[in-house]
Amino acid sequence: MYSIVVTDSPIVKPARPEHLAAIAEIYAYYVENSLVTFELTSPNEAEWARRFANVGEAGLPFLVAESDGKVAGYAYCTPWKTRPAYRQTVENSIYLAPGATGQGIGGLLLDALLEACAAAGIREVIAVIADTGTNGASPALHRRRGFVDxxxxxxxGFKHGRWIDTMLLQRTL
Structure with missing residues (x-):
């Protein structure tokens, strides 16, 4: 399991292919141990390379937060829908390494992601958040950054023997 102890101030920067192994490990933790993603099988590094390329080809941001040279978290956007009228609307995703939560890294990533989205001409950012009834951190993070329900x-969604709702939050840039 990929885990990190944050000892210095994280640096947010564009993700690069060499970050994909750490990104795959971080995401695998959430796929296997939580309800926050509806994927049932962890994507491998090759699938992450495909996703990374798709985000880049769409002209959208894909960022990492590094601490002590290790990936502490990542954030990216994908097109909300494929129809052309939705071209200025995206869905965001943010995941933090175990051990990196509760330290402000999610806020750093989301702030940088919103700035990069605005620079890319994005108007609307949608957060689709699994409502497990136990974790209010993600909705709170988004609301603090101006997202509205x-x-x-x-x-x-049905995962780990349980039905799950999703909350939609939105922010206009």
Whole structure:
């Protein structure tokens, strides 16, 4: 399991291919041990390379936060929908390494991601957050950054023997 102890101030910067192994390990933790993602199988590094390329080809940001030379978290955006009228709307994703939560890294990543989205001409950022009833950190992080509640989808995911809702939060840039 990929874990990190943050001992210095994290640096947020564009992700590079050499970060993908750490990104895959961080995400695998959440796929295997939580309800915050609806994936049931952890994507391997090759799949992450494909996703990374797709984000870049779309002209969207993919960022990492590094501490002591290790990836402490990552954030990126993907197109919200494929139809052309949605071209200025994206969905964001943020994941932190175990041991890196509660230290402000998510806020650093989200701030940098929103800035990069604005620079890319994005108008709307959508956060789709699994509502497990136990973790309010992600909605709180987004609300502190100006996201507003836009809706709820009830019982749309089934994982680990349980139905899960999603909350939709939105921010206009």
């Amino acid at each position: 836009s809706g709820r989808l009830v019982n749309v």
